[in-house]
Amino acid sequence: MILKKPNCFLKIQALVIILYHVFAAAATGITAFSLTNVTDHQALLAFKGQITSDPSNALSSWNDSIHFCAWTGVTCGKKHQRVTALRLPSLRLVGPLSPHVWNLTFLRVLDLEGNHLNGVLSQEIGRLSRLKGLHLTNNSFQGELPRNLSNCADLLALYLDGNNLTGRIPDELGSLLKLTQVELSSNGFTGEIPSALGNLSALTYLSLGINHIQGSIPQQLGYLSNLTDLQLGANNLTGHIPTSLYNISSIVTFSVIENNLIGSLPSDVFLALPELQLLTVGSNGFSGLVPSSITNASRAVAIDFGVNALIGPIPADLGGLENLEWLSFEVNNLGTEEGDDFSFLTSLTNCTKLQVVSSSENRLKGTLPDSLANFSSNLTTLFLSSNFISGPTPSGIGNLVNLQRLALEENMLTGNIPSSIGKLSKLQIVELSENNLSGGIPSSLGNMTSLSDLHLGNNWLEGTIPASLRNCTQLNSLRLNDNLLVGVVPLELFGLSSISTLTLAGNHLTGPIPSLVGKLANLETLNVSENNMSGEIPPAMGDCLVLEYLYLGANQFSGTIPPSMSNLRGLKLLNLSRNNFSGQFPRFLADLPSIEAIDLSFNKFEGEVPNKGIFRNHSAVSVVGNNDICGGPPSLQLPICKGGATKRKTSSQRTVMVITVVVSIFFLLVGIIAIVLYRSKRLESRTAFTSPIEDHHPKLSYVELSRATNGFSPTNMIGEGSFGAVYKGVLPSNGQIVAVKVLKLKEHGASKSFMAECEALGNIRHRNLVKIITSCSGIDFQREDFKALIFEFMPNGSLEKWLHPVPNEMGGSDNNMRLSVIQRLGIAIDVATAVDYLHHQCHSGIIHSDLKPSNVLLDSDFSAHVSDFGLAKFLAVKASGTQSSSIGIRGTVGYVAPEYGVGGEVSTRGDIYSFGILLLELFTGKRPTEPMFSGEFGLRGFVERSLPDGLDQVLDPLLCLGRVQGDLKRSLLSVLKVGLMCSAAQPNERMDIGEAAAELEKAWDVLQVRRRRIRV
The missing domain is CATH 3.80.10.10 (Ribonuclease Inhibitor)
Incomplete structure (x- = not known):
């Protein structure tokens, strides 16, 4: 018989056990409440265990010396000591997100944005039933958005933009009725916009831009009565804008730019949306008239109707748009038969904040009003090209003292170029080509010392080229072709070492x-x-x-x-x-x-x-x-050369013939011996050569690559360097578009460069490094050795092409090749992230040794990929104690660290210097080798001495930013500061590349917020 202990005894025994644990916990400095949060402690340790890189040592406090509630980034509730918030933003943490995070069931805020976390968001995210804020912006998460996120019924803010998420946006999001902010832009989402999002009656912010979403905009979005920001741009949306959206009177930002939408815009759109500050509907297929209610858009800051099919007049009374900074009607069919289409310009003189006006490529007729002289002193950009402007250029244009870009080409302007234009000392680009301008070229143009592009071709200009242009020391492109100019070309022009394009064709020049x-x-x-x-x-x-x-x-x-x-x-x-x-x-x-x-x-x-x-x-x-x-x-079809191109005497011919026969026999014997030796050596080298990547990818033959590139046709060539030429090709087997880098085997060091690139690319994988597909090692049709690498094709080419467009056959360039601030900063972050990976995160650290814009390739989304590892140097230490390297130390003038010039040892800090120079070039638009830089005064000094007051003069004029203020100014100053710190003369003074990436990401966050208010 088993005797049972009385219940009171059991209760006493349990109490004793509990008290024992309480006192034991107190003795170790842990509160009694720790008995209830062991799971949270383990979850945090599991999170830390998955982090492979913590460059700022943010998690160094995560140890047993202090309670986990006091760890960096961790917030606990006071009552139960359970984790309620985990905030670790912008710390450059690398690694997968541990699934144990979903065990933090008391979690209300998870903020890990601006790191390098990856992996798939598992369905267990639904366990966070108390979650209110999920901030995972700018990481590398993949896979689909978990459907059971709908279990997080208290969720208020969902920020997942800037990742690699794919698949459809789940309908289940529509059940999260407390959501106020949804940010899913810059991912790879497909499918259609769920109509269930119309259930989110509390929603104020919805951003789905820069994805692959298709279909129509659901009319149910019109139920979002509290919405202030709607951003659907850069997708594949079709159909009409639902009329229900025009009932949301609270909307401040409305962006559907770069889609395939059609239909007309309602005439009362600005009355229906009285709070509207930013309206961007450009790059679609909208037709009909410009909404007449635009005259009531008193709160508007930016309006973009560009690149559509709008017709009719531009409303004449725009003077009430007192907050307007940006206005674009470019590339439409605007205009009337009657003419006088430029009266709207007169009304814009009341808009004192106006910076950019563009109505290029329309059918506008009439003369430019004299009131143009009364435009806002803030105006930096005036684009009216490709219209039917007649009459003279208003002389009062010289009053626009802050104008930086003036484009009036392809019109019917007559009369002289007003000499008052020389007052515009900040003018950088002047486009007056293809008009009917006459008279001489004003010598006052020499006062525009900031001028970079002066295009006056295809007019009736006469006289001589003014020598005063010698003062335009930053002049890059001068086109005076197809005029009536006479005299000799001034020697002063040949003293402008900055010139890259000089077009004087079709004149009467002499000398x-x-x-x-x-x-x-x-x-x-x-x-x-x-x-x-x-x-x-x-x-x-x-x-x-x-x-x-x-x-x-x-x-x-x-x-x-x-x-x-x-x-x-x-x-x-x-x-x-x-x-x-x-x-x-x-x-x-x-x-x-x-x-x-x-x-x-x-x-x-x-x-x-x-x-x-x-x-x-x-x-x-x-x-x-x-x-x-x-x-x-x-x-x-030329005649055959008989007896050579010069006459010879008969006796000399006989003598030469005898000598030629003897010498030929000698060299024939030598040649036979050389061929035998060469072939045997080539067989040996063919046996010895193995590419590190050939074991992992199917190789292609020379025949296949020749077919893919149309016989390596020059028309397929997309780039050329010291050791190889790159061709665009289409693989016959699967139709894949690739880039084929063909090695120039005759160039000294080419084989070593090839091996260096093979070895590097065979051991690294990163989204911001160029992806190699396979290689080829064989012989060509001439029985010569042939080696090539086959890469993923980058449709937007190199960063060099976008920063410094190459002139076309007529000496011109594509003016549409412009990168925005956001795009440039994104590229900088991508490059910094890639270099950080090479230095600290791949198996063997790698020094790239040749960072420059031509080695940064851009994919279809303008994400950057670092390429060309022909000079790469590995950090792995051999038994001898020296660093392994596959090629001698080289680089590109202007980007090479100064210590290399005096025999300094190659290090990761050399790459950081190159990145710093690249970053400065990215935002100034100036090469470090421009003639304006000489001696100790270089690109770095140019930027350093100009900041902070001269920021506007430093920035690339192609950015069209005008006067930079507020958050934008602070962000750009911080970006340029990173460039200066990375390019410091002393290696030990340079910023760590991981820190540089983090600072750039902070600026990115600020600019993204600004972007929601006005397109940057």
Whole structure:
């Protein structure tokens, strides 16, 4: 028989056990309440255990020396000592998010935004039933948004923007009736906008922009009566805007920019939405009239109707828009048959905050009103190009003292260019091409010392080119083509070392090209064709090492082609036609690696034409009208060279023939021996060569790559460097678009560069590093060694292309190639994140050694990917104690750390210096090698001495920011400060790359908030 203990005894025993634990806990400094929160303690430790990098040591306090409620970022409730908030924003934490976080069942706020956390948000998130705020912005979370998030019934704020989430936005979000803020932008969401979101009656902020959402906007969103911000831009939305949305009178921000929406905008939209401050409906398919109620938009700060199909007049009475800063009607069909379409400009003179006005590419007719002189002194940008403006340019334009960009090209302007324009000392871009302007070029233009682009081509301008332009020391592009200009080209122009494009074609200019042309170190395009210029090409032309386009046709030039022009290795187009050039045919042209087209027609060249290089492409070469040339490929249909290009005496011919036979036999024997040795060596090298990536990816053959790139056609070439050329290709097997980097095996160091890139890319994986697909190692059709790397194709090319657009064949560039502040800052963060990964997070630390804009590639979303690891250096230490490296130390002038120039050891701080210079270039638009920088005064000094008061003068004018104030100014100053700290002269003074990324992300957060109010 078993005796049972009385109940009272059991209760006493339990009490004793509890008291024992209480006193034991007290003895160790832990409160009695810890018995109820062991789960929270374990969950936090599990979270820390998954973090692979904590550069700021934020979690160093997470140990047993203090209670976990006192740990950094942890907040506990006073009653039960359970974790109620976990806040660790912008600390650069790296690693997956531990699923144990979902065991913090008392959690009300989870704020981990601005880190590098990854993984999938599991369905267990639904266990956080008390959660009110979920802030995971700017991380790398993947997968779909958990549907059982609907269990978090108290959720007020959901911030998941800037991740890699995919799939549909779940309907279940519509059950979270307390939600006030939903931010899901900058992800990869697909499907349609759930109509169930219309149930969120408390919602004030909804942002779904920059995704892949399609379908129509559900009319149920019109039920969101408390909504103030609606951002649906940069998706694939179709159909009409539901009329129900115009019933939400509380809306402040309404953005549907860059979709495929159609229909007309209601005329009373600004009456229905009286609080509206930002309306961006640009880049859609809207038609009909500009809403007449725009005259009532007294609260509006930014209005963008650009790139649609709007018709009719621009409302004339806009003077009541007292807060307006940005107004765009560009690229529509606006205008009337009657004309007088520019009366709206007069009304805008009352808008004292106005900074940007753009009505380019419409059908507006009439003259520019004299009232233009009364515009706001804040005006920085006036775009009225590609319309039907007639009459003179108002002389009062000189009153717009802060104007930075003026575009009036492709109109019908007449009369003189007013000399008062010279008062605009801050003017950087002047576009007056393709008008009917006459008279002389005002010498007052020399007062515009900030001028970078002066385009006056296709007018009726006469007289000489003013020498006063020598004062425009920042001039980058000068186009005076197709006018009636006379006289010699002023020597002063050739003293402007900043010039990259000089187009003077189609005038009546005389005189020679001065030898000073060799001082134009940045000259990329020189076009003086169709003038009356004479003389010889100066040998100094060969010093223009970056020259790509040279047009000298239809002049009276004479003499021979100087051999120094063989130095122009980047030359793409050469036109010397219709001149009096003579002498031996310039055979070196066949060896220029970048040449795409040559026109030497109608000159007096003699001798043999090469049968190689560009001359094998008969469609790219013209040599007609030279009567004494011969040879070349059959496609040129030239006579065969008989007995050489010069006359020889018969006796000399016999002697030469005998010597030639003897020498030929000798060299034939030597050649046979050399071929045997070469083939055996090549077989050995082929056996010895193995790419670190070849074991992980299917290799492609030379034949497949040749087909993919159309025979490595020059038209497929998208870039070229010291050791390789890059081609765009389409793989025949699956249609995938790729970038093929072909190794230049004959270049010294190319094989080592190839191996360095293979080794680096075979061991790293990161979203901001270029992704390698496979490699190729074999022989080509000429039985020569061939090696190539195949990468994921980046449709937006390099950052270099966007910061410094390359002139087209006519010497122009694409003015639409502009990066916004947000895009530039995002690119900077991407690069910093990638470098941080290379230095601290991959298996073996890697020094990139060649960070610069041309090595930063942009995908379709303008996310940045660091490329070109040909100079990479590994931090892994060998047995000898030296760092392993696959190639000698090199870099690019302007970006190389100063300590390298005096034999300093390669380190991660060299990459940080390069990043700092890149960051400054990103926001100033200035290369570190620009002629304005010399000696100890460089890009860094230019920025440092100008801050903080001269911020407006430092920023890239293509940003079109005008006068920068408030949060935007503070953010941009902090960004430039990061660039200065990273590029400090002393390595130990440079900011850590992880800290740099964190500071940039803080600026990003501020600018994103500003972006919700006005497009930056």
